[in-house]
Amino acid sequence: MIELKGVAKTFQRGDHVVRAVTSVDLTIEGGEFVTVLGPSGCGKTTLLHMLGGFETPTKGTVTIDGQVVTGPGRDRGMVFQDATLFPWRTVSANVAWPLEVNGVPKRAARLQSAALLEKVGLEKFGNAFPGELSGGMRQRAALARTLAMEPSVLLMDEPFGALDAQTREIMQEELMRLWQESDLTVIFITHDISEAIFLGDRVIVMGVSPGRVIEDFKVELDRPRTAEARNDPRILEYRSHLWGLLAHAPSSPSGNGSQIT
């Protein structure tokens, strides 16, 4: 279980303070798929970075199963918007890297990496270099590499944001399948309303000025979810509700958090 209690984060920019996130209270159960939706500047990425331990909250605490988060850890695997693969390593060697770092012998690491590549549908591309792959395939490889860390939580920062619409839908369905076969907790950042609804058990809607949670929205679509779920009539209803929330939330002129002098 992940708990955020009164979490706030402020940044010093020059001589003024930017309030990226103010007072967030949130509880996420193990195995949940939570999407965080919000316009740019609402602090959703900052929130994810605090969960990952890459940034420390200015106020409040982030705890995972009762343990306070003090830094990054292999229990929380990060998936970035850019795949962040090493261009000098083959896809299979990229996936094997977290294992090698952990002291797994090379041969065993390659075997595990092959199994992971099969899981994400890249079994034929182990010997390719990242530069030879399409954007979607690169994200699959990045996902396999993150899974190699055997995390209990996946932290995904708009991982499909740079993909074309069709690839994006395929990736969403693949992620759905992978998650349903596992007991992973997923926290998925997006600014795409449909994506947030299709993937999430809950949609945490965030607003700007200052960055905060404006609604914790429950998605009642059936599980397991497949491509079929996209035709569920409730989706339209959800969409207009979330759209209304985002459209009527006050937005800061800079789009970059609120400022106090």
Next chain:
Amino acid sequence: MDNISRGSLFLKVLGICVVLGSWQTFAILSNNPLIPELQTICLKFLELARDGELAAHAKSSLLNGFAGLSIAFVVATMCGFLAARSWVFDSMLHPLVSLGYPVPKLALYPMVILILGLGGESRTAQVALECFFPLFVQSYAGAKAVRPHMEWLARNVDAGSWRLAKDVILPTALPFLFTGLRIAIPIMLIVTTVTEFIGDSHGLGFLIARSSAYFDTASAFAVVAVLGALGLLADRLVVYSRDRFVFWEKGTSL
């Protein structure tokens, strides 16, 4: 620099012919024995090459030169990485590099000779001293070029500093290190040659100085041509290795 591989072969040969032709005309017209004609230079080259003198001196030059370059490369790469990664090292090295870079390191050569003698050790040390700076600057820039997300990834998988250096920083810095080598190789040749003018009668620089002292400018020019050829060869070797080792950055060759 890559003009060598660009443009039509005809124009390249033409450029060389124009320069050689001008020289030849100038030599014939001046009728000065100190300005030798091309065939005299070629004959002197064959003479020097035949009795093995040229090869022996070239070997001495290259051994000292590359020894100095290697030392500079290892030390500069380590210093560059340390300075790029640790603000303590950065703060300590910054004034030293800023002060040291513009100083003509050759000004130190008399002291280097006093300490290390007139042999190859002095030349090696001098080359290392002079090559350190461009190599350091490139290594520093290379280590600074690591993308923030790659660093986060390393923190996420809990990679230690050695892992980070070997698997992330070194490959990122590799293209920069090759650029550093391309800058340092001509410096190495310059410093080797100049330091050989003074010393224990070894190396191509010595051969030039000795020939000039006997008014044998044809031999001196022959040796200069050899230096040029060695420099070109070393540079091509670096470019070739860069394309082999930095295969993921295709079409960005310097």
